[in-house]
Amino acid sequence: MRDAIIVQDLGKRFNRYHAEKPATFMEAALSGLRRMKPVEHFWALRHISFTVAPGEILGIIGHNGAGKSTLLQLIGKVGRPDEGHVRVNGGIGALLDLGAGFHGDLTGRENVFVNAIVAGLTRREVAQRLEAIVEFAELANSIDNPVRTYSTGMTMRLAFSVVVHTIPKVLLVDEFLSVGDVRFQAKCRERITQLKNDGCAIVLISHDAEQVEQLCEQAMWLRKGQIAACGEPEVVAGQYIAEMRSETQQRTPLRPPQLSKTGVELRVNENRFGSLEAEITDVRLLPAAEIRSGDALEIEIEYLSSQRIDAPNFGISISRKDGEVCFDTSISAKELSLSSIQGHGKITLHLDRLDLSGDQYFINLGIYEKNWDYAYDYHWHVYPLLINSTIQKSGLLCPPYRWEISQAQVSMLKRL
Amino acid sequence: MTIFFKRNTRSSLSKRKLVYLYDLLRELVVREMKLLYKRSALGVAWTLINPLLQLAVFAFVFQLVLPVEIPDYASFTFTGLLVWNWFQTCLFQATGVITANRALIRQPGFPIAILPVVTTTTGLVHFLLALPILLIFLLLAGIELKPVILYLPILQALQFALTVSLAYVLAALNVTFRDTQHTLGVVLQLFFYLTPIFYDIKNVPANFQFFYNLNPMVHIVTAYRSVLIQGVAPNWQPLLILAAVVVICLPIGLQFFRRQSDRFVEDL
Numbered sequence: 096m097r098d099a100i101i102v103q104d105l106g107k108r109f110n111r112y113h114a115e116k117p118a119t120f121m122e123a124a125l126s127g128l129r130r131m132k133p134v135e136h137f138w139a140l141r142h143i144s145f146t147v148a149p150g151e152i153l154g155i156i157g158h159n160g161a162g163k164s165t166l167l168q169l170i171g172k173v174g175r176p177d178e179g180h181v182r183v184n185g186g187i188g189a190l191l192d193l194g195a196g197f198h199g200d201l202t203g204r205e206n207v208f209v210n211a212i213v214a215g216l217t218r219r220e221v222a223q224r225l226e227a228i229v230e231f232a233e234l235a236n237s238i239d240n241p242v243r244t245y246s247t248g249m250t251m252r253l254a255f256s257v258v259v260h261t262i263p264k265v266l267l268v269d270e271f272l273s274v275g276d277v278r279f280q281a282k283c284r285e286r287i288t289q290l291k292n293d294g295c296a297i298v299l300i301s302h303d304a305e306q307v308e309q310l311c312e313q314a315m316w317l318r319k320g321q322i323a324a325c326g327e328p329e330v331v332a333g334q335y336i337a338e339m340r341s342e343t344q345q346r347t348p349l350r351p352p353q354l355s356k357t358g359v360e361l362r363v364n365e366n367r368f369g370s371l372e373a374e375i376t377d378v379r380l381l382p383a384a385e386i387r388s389g390d391a392l393e394i395e396i397e398y399l400s401s402q403r404i405d406a407p408n409f410g411i412s413i414s415r416k417d418g419e420v421c422f423d424t425s426i427s428a429k430e431l432s433l434s435s436i437q438g439h440g441k442i443t444l445h446l447d448r449l450d451l452s453g454d455q456y457f458i459n460l461g462i463y464e465k466n467w468d469y470a471y472d473y474h475w476h477v478y479p480l481l482i483n484s485t486i487q488k489s490g491l492l493c494p495p496y497r498w499e500i501s502q503a504q505v506s507m508l509k510r511l
Numbered sequence: 512m513t514i515f516f517k518r519n520t521r522s523s524l525s526k527r528k529l530v531y532l533y534d535l536l537r538e539l540v541v542r543e544m545k546l547l548y549k550r551s552a553l554g555v556a557w558t559l560i561n562p563l564l565q566l567a568v569f570a571f572v573f574q575l576v577l578p579v580e581i582p583d584y585a586s587f588t589f590t591g592l593l594v595w596n597w598f599q600t601c602l603f604q605a606t607g608v609i610t611a612n613r614a615l616i617r618q619p620g621f622p623i624a625i626l627p628v629v630t631t632t633t634g635l636v637h638f639l640l641a642l643p644i645l646l647i648f649l650l651l652a653g654i655e656l657k658p659v660i661l662y663l664p665i666l667q668a669l670q671f672a673l674t675v676s677l678a679y680v681l682a683a684l685n686v687t688f689r690d691t692q693h694t695l696g697v698v699l700q701l702f703f704y705l706t707p708i709f710y711d712i713k714n715v716p717a718n719f720q721f722f723y724n725l726n727p728m729v730h731i732v733t734a735y736r737s738v739l740i741q742g743v744a745p746n747w748q749p750l751l752i753l754a755a756v757v758v759i760c761l762p763i764g765l766q767f768f769r770r771q772s773d774r775f776v777e778d779l
Contacts, residue, residue, distance in 0.1 A: 109777065119690035165777075171619030174777045175770075187619040195614035200549045201542065209542050213618055217527070218534040267619065 098146040099184050099265050099296030100153075100170060105143040106178030107165055107320075111135050139165045140320045141178070147313070149264070149294040154307030154328060156335050157317035159466055163300045166317070167191070167267050170298060185264020186215050193254040199243030203234055206242050207257055214261045224260045231286070232256035233279075252279060259286050266290060266297045304332035339468075366477050369470040373400035373407065373436065373462045378478050380458065388453055388484040388493045394444045396460055398472075403437040406465040411444050413456050413480065421451055421491055425463075452493035453484030532622065539629040540636065547633075558637045559644055562592045569709040581711050583652040586645070586740055591708035593641050594732050598674055599699045601634035605678030606685050606692045609772045616776050623772045624765055627678035631671055638667075649739060657742035666738065669750060670731050672757045679764030683771035706732060727753050 110133030117123040140162045147153045155163050168174050171187055196213060197206045207228055211221040229238050232252040242250060258266075266287070291297055301307050307314050307328055314331035316324040323338075324331045361367045381393040394411055410425035424444070426432065458480055461473030484493050548554045566589050573579045573588075581587050608626040609616065616623055649656065685691040706728045707715070715723055723729050730753060734745035 107777075118688065120688050120694060121690065123688065168617075168776065173617055173619060173773075175773045189619050192614065192617065196618065198542070198546065200546055205542070205545065209538050212531075212535050212538045213615060213621055215531070215620055217530050218538065 097149075097184060099149045099151075099294075100145075100147040100298065101182040102146070102170065102179070103144050103182075104179035105140055105166070105169060105176050105181060106138060107140040107162075107169060107174070108136050108177045109139045111137065138320050140169070140317075143179070143317075143322060145313075145315060145322075145325060147265075147296040147298060149296050150291055151313060152291060152297040152299055152311040154299050154301055154311035154314045155317060156301055156304050156307050156314065156332065157323075158302075158468060161317040162320040163317055164269065165320075167269060167298060167300055170265070171267055183265050186261060187265045187267065188214065188258045188261050188263030189267045190255065190258055191267065191269045193258075194247075194250040197242045197250060197254065200241055202241055203229075203238040203245070203253055207238075207253065210254070210257050211261060214257060215263075216261055228253075228256045228260045231260070231282075248276070248279075255283060259290060262290070262293075262295075264295055266295050268297060268299045270300060270302070304335050308332040361474065361477065366475050367473065368475070369461065369472040371472055372402065373398055373404055373471040375460065375462065375472045375474055376439075378458070378460065378474070380478065380480060384479060385481040385483065386449070388482050388486075389448050389450055389495060392446045392449050392480075394446070394458060394460070395441060396443070397439070397441050398436070398462060399439055400436045400471075403435055404471070405435045406432050407436055407471065408463040408465060408467060409433075409442055409460070410463060411458065411460045413449075413451070413458055414476075416455055416457070419491075421456070422449075449482070450492055450494040451482050452486070452490050453482050456480040456482060532625070535622070536625060536629060536632060539625070540632050543629065543633040544636065555640060558640050562589065562596055562641060563644070565592050573709060579710060579714070583649075583654060583740060586648045586652050586654065587711075587736065588709045589645055589648050590735050590739055591706075591732050593638055593645060594670070594735050595703060595706060595708050595728065597634045597638045598670065598728060598731075599703065600637075601631045601674050602678055602681065603692065603696060603699060605630040605674070606681040606695055608678070608682050609686055609768075609775050610689070613776070616772055624679075624768065627675050627682060627768075631674045631678065634674075635667065635671065645739070654740060655742065656739075659738050659742060659744050662738050662745065663735075666731065666734050666745070666750075669754055669757070672761060673727055673731070673753065676757050676761040676764045679761070679768040683764070683767045686771040686775045702726070702728070708732065724749070727756075 112133050117125075143166065145153065155166065157163050165174075169176055169181055170183065171189055172181070172183070196210050198209075201209070204225070207225060208218070208221055211224070211228070212218060216224070229235055232249075232255070234249060234253055237245065237249070242253075245253070268287075287297070299307070299311065311328045314324075314326070314328035315322060316331050316335045324334050375396055376399045377395075377397040379393075379395040379397075381395065382390075386392060396409065396411075400407075408425055408427050410423070412420050412423040414420045426442075456479070457476045458478040459473070459475045460478075462471040463469070463473075464471065486493060548557070551557060553560065566585065569588050569592075570585060573581075574584060605627040608630060609623075612626060615621055615626070646656075681691060681695060705723075706726060707723075712720075712723060712729065712733065730746075730749040734750060737743050737745045
């Protein structure tokens with residue numbers, strides 16, 4: 096059978112411009128057109144070749160910025176490749192920015208017409224399918240209301256329905272659908288399976304390797320714009336996950352054991368991991384490394400970063416000796432972020448009270464790359480924390496508590 | 512036999528494509544019209560009210576305050592206003608088409624080049640809706656319509672092509688220089704006065720005539736007036752030159768437009 100998508104040696108180059116590239120005539124005139132030229136080029140995609148047969152799903156996995164979305168755009172003929180060719184046989188449907196093409200002031204019906212025609216149908220075809228589109232989206236009662244009165248779920252449902260009713264031969268999906276409620280999602284998946292069985296080729300972008308393993312006939316792993324692996328989903332997904340795990344370990348340079356300021360030996364790849372582009376130089380637990388349950392605790396991290404690092408993440412966890420994590424947080428979990436770090440610095444976590452039951456714990460902490468791709472420096476089971484409790488030791492938590500016994504007579508009697 | 516069959520499917524495919532492009536154009540124009548009037552109580556009447564108000568002001572100023580001697584001033588100026596408004600509104604709006612339609616441009620297979628055509632067609636619809644009013648003015652002034660009025664569609668087609676080719680270039684420029692549209696607004700305002708809309712080109716001193724002749728809209732407005740008011744065939748020579756220029760510039764503008772809209776969707 097003829098392949099639905101044929102991509103040959105595809106390459107896409109982006110230009111990086113001067114940060115102060117003029118955006119207006121006035122600025123261009125003032126800077127004398129000096130900054131109009133790109134500062135440098137980089138290849139967002141290069142040497143990409145693959146084919147997708149009708150009725151097949153290709154899953155693409157990779158980190159942010161690996162070129163997944165760019166590839167999807169190029170397959171959809173949005174933008175122009177700098178190298179190679181893309182050939183698509185049949186109409187393309189795209190489940191990307193669902194509902195972006197809708198206009199709030201027009202009714203659902205009017206929007207269906209505009210969008211379905213934009214997606215490639217003729218007026219007559221839309222008129223024939225209108226009923227099915229509305230029925231699938233479950234919007235029979237509100238199809239003549241302006242779309243601005245719709246909920247997000249309704250808009251997405253309608254947009255999804257329009258796309259699947261164009262009966263595309265090629266479907267492009269960016270991060271698998273979360274359209275509407277669980278029931279509707281099941282309906283969407285069913286419809287996509289139906290399209291697939293009718294011979295629609297599907298390209299699915301996902302950051303979830305497991306999902307790709309479950310759904311796809313073929314998988315491709317993109318790394319920095321190039322194919323890192325391509326083939327059986329189980330194999331590719333496995334490789335991808337394995338590399339994610341080993342990334343940190345690989346980047347850890349060999350270095351003789353060092354002593355932390357508190358005197359614990361730091362041994363690379365035993366209790367210390369990371370690329371050491373930034374280092375944790377000292378950790379202090381205040382008021383002390385031995386506290387009572389329910390006391391406040393401050394964890395101070397001093398770090399040294401020889402080069403400038405953008406938006407690093409700091410993470411801290413508390414674990415038991417057996418490795419069970421009792422508490423885990425990071426600055427991004429609080430939706431904070433550092434713009435960049437360079438040189439010496441200090442960051443402190445204040446825990447207002449720590450209600451763990453009495454036991455021996457460890458504080459683990461790390462500085463991570465901004466997308467959590469790997470660690471710069473991660474200290475594991477280096478800093479002990481002893482928590483004393485007067486109460487029994489079993490259980491993980493020891494929050495403040497009291498019993499209230501509401502058998503009125505008993506207490507009354509006792510008081511009397 | 513196979514060859515015949517192949518050719519047949521290809522031609523039916525391209526027929527579907529034509530139907531599709533027509534439907535797309537129609538649907539997008541209808542959308543523009545609907546959006547324009549969705550929230551306005553006066554609806555389509557705005558198409559007429561705007562030039563009529565302008566006409567009232569010019570008639571007041573140039574008939575009562577500073578009288579100028581132009582026969583049939585109302586028809587004369589109204590013709591100019593309709594033609595110019597079509598040109599000005601469409602060019603201004605079309606300049607923003609790439610930046611304003613990201614969602615459409617990102618749609619796989621969407622023929623981006625249709626966008627300025629949609630804007631200009633919408634303008635043409637407004638122009639046609641206002642045409643009966645113009646005819647009423649002509650009849651009231653006792654002007655007899657001559658068969659040369661049949662040249663009207665040719666003039667409209669030429670103006671259409673001119674607007675679209677300028678729009679391609681300007682919309683493409685607007686991607687790099689986001690102030691193109693604002694600058695254009697000012698420039699168009701100036702050219703409104705530098706085009707004989709509410710005055711007669713005969714009153715322009717001879718040594719400035721050369722510069723006026725460089726403005727394509729001067730020839731187009733004059734041609735409309737020949738056909739509608741004077742009832743004579745337009746002066747074909749400048750129109751033919753203009754048509755030739757448009758034929759050359761349209762594909763170049765289109766190419767530039769395509770490249771810039773590709774760049775726009777790729778913007779990181």
